[in-house]
Amino acid sequence: MFFDLAYQLGLPIVFRYLFDDGIVRERFDILFGALGILCMLLIGYGLSMIVQEWAGSALVVRGGNRLRQHLFTRLQALPPLATAEQAQGALVTLFATDVAAIEMALVRGVPVSLIGILLIACSLGLLLAISWQLFLITLGTVAANAARMAGLAARGASFGASISRQQGDTATVAATAHDGDLFGELALVRDQPCAATVTARAESWCIPLSRQHFLRIIKTEAGLGGRIAAAIAGSVASAT
Numbered sequence: 001m002f003f004d005l006a007y008q009l010g011l012p013i014v015f016r017y018l019f020d021d022g023i024v025r026e027r028f029d030i031l032f033g034a035l036g037i038l039c040m041l042l043i044g045y046g047l048s049m050i051v052q053e054w055a056g057s058a059l060v061v062r063g064g065n066r067l068r069q070h071l072f073t074r075l076q077a078l079p080p081l082a083t084a085e086q087a088q089g090a091l092v093t094l095f096a097t098d099v100a101a102i103e104m105a106l107v108r109g110v111p112v113s114l115i116g117i118l119l120i121a122c123s124l125g126l127l128l129a130i131s132w133q134l135f136l137i138t139l140g141t142v143a144a145n146a147a148r149m150a151g152l153a154a155r156g157a158s159f160g161a162s163i164s165r166q167q168g169d170t171a172t173v174a175a176t177a178h179d180g181d182l183f184g185e186l187a188l189v190r191d192q193p194c195a196a197t198v199t200a201r202a203e204s205w206c207i208p209l210s211r212q213h214f215l216r217i218i219k220t221e222a223g224l225g226g227r228i229a230a231a232i233a234g235s236v237a238s239a240t
Contacts (some may be wrong), residue, residue: 007045
């Protein structure tokens with residue numbers, strides 16, 4: 001993982017020396033040195049990916065086996081009447097999907113998340129060493145984006161949970177869009193024909209609502225980018 005982090009951080013710096021100093025200024029010593037470092041980074045990155053896949057697979061096998069053993073122990077502790085109504089193998093199939101999801105998260109999600117967090121932390125540290133004004137602006141932007149993504153994820157999770165609770169019932173999806181609200185508020189109304197009403201409502205409001213909110217997001221991001229650029233330009237001008 002640390003080789004992956006070094007590769008992500010060192011690759012732009014190597015290319016900077018390779019093109020700016022080695023090729024443009026015709027400094028062949030810097031050119032060959034940058035090429036050598038680039039080859040070392042590529043070899044180290046390849047070896048680190050092999051080790052990462054091996055370590056992740058070993059971790060998943062151990063964790064998955066312990067989790068399966070724990071699930072089977074709990075199933076065997078249940079009284080016979082609790083599982084009498086279930087089809088043969090149904091509980092095992094349901095638990096197998098959950099275990100597979102956990103295994104996939106351990107293999108794919110955890111290393112990528114850790115590398116992303118370390119990369120952001122190292123980038124912020126380098127930015128702090130360059131200019132504390134840029135560091136504060138970037139930190140505020142990252143925190144705002146993280147808070148917004150967390151809010152969207154929580155809203156999507158709550159909506160998915162409400163849909164799963166209402167599965168099998170008749171429902172009508174009614175959307176009311178508010179200013180600044182990305183998805184609108186989704187209300188579930190019972191005792192109405194489900195399929196035809198949901199299809200008609202989805203065709204009537206889903207596409208225009210998405211188009212309006214995407215335009216609003218683009219305008220908001222453009223304004224935020226302009227303010228950040230103006231703040232960066234002001235800080236650079238004051239520093240110089």
